[in-house]
Amino acid sequence: MAKAKPRRTKHIPQRTCVGCREVLPKRSLIRLVRTPEGVKVDPTGKARGRGAYLHNQRSCWERALKGALAQALRTEISPADREHLLAFMATLPEEEATSQALTGSRDSEAPTG
16 A cells, blocks of 8 residues: 655745834735836735835734834835835724724623622
């Protein structure tokens, strides 16, 4: 009898959020890319240029825009690029809403008094 080969698990690329330094699967983060035209949001994740990754939470974007993003992309972020990124950040959910959704079910399971 031939031995059954164990199934190989598919490799999932990991990336670090520039804002909070948490390591997550690449597909769960938003990629920003430095191009000759400036810093752009890369929805496909395949644009040419130096990239950095962020959560889809405003708190991570706020921390990244203070300087970590410019350092990760090895460039200065122009005022026009900053305005473009702030406009994109405004469309993202607040962190409190997502954390309440995650912890809300746990709190309801806790015994009371």
